[in-house]
Amino acid sequence: MSHKKLSSVLLISYLLLLIWILLFKFSLSFSDIAARLDQAVRSVNLLPFQGSKVVNGKLVLNEIILNGLIFVPLGVLLGIAAKNLSLIKKFVFICLFSFAIEILQFILGIGVTDVTDLLMNSVGGILGVGVYYGLALLVPETKLDRGLIIVGLTIGILFLGMVSLLRFSYH
16 A cells, blocks of 8 residues: 555545543443433533643643544544645644544533634644644655654554454454
């Protein structure tokens, strides 16, 4: 399979993984997902960093930072798979995908629709694009793409193995 096809498969797989993580919170069965949907509670926070989790009077930064970090691979994968898209179009895609996740959270009543998440997801994805372009300045593009695809496939296979183990031990 060519680098272009592999990178496209990785990108689509990662988008699906983000949907599973952010909307379905790692649920391993349809009954778990249905139970979440039955307990739908809609909540919206439009003030950046205001409705974020506070414990003992202190803002919990790790959740905010993790929201950004989980989108970094999306930006890197866009750098590999979507070479025909301009930088602006990549940024718009990342922002729109994050926005769609937040809207779906509201529609489905899963989690909190939060502008902080939208901002951090977008920043993380944009940072990922920057990481890709920064690495491309140091490493020839074909070697970089090949290396990142190998890393992505390896992580993907390990992740699928872990999910499979959890799934089979879950039932």
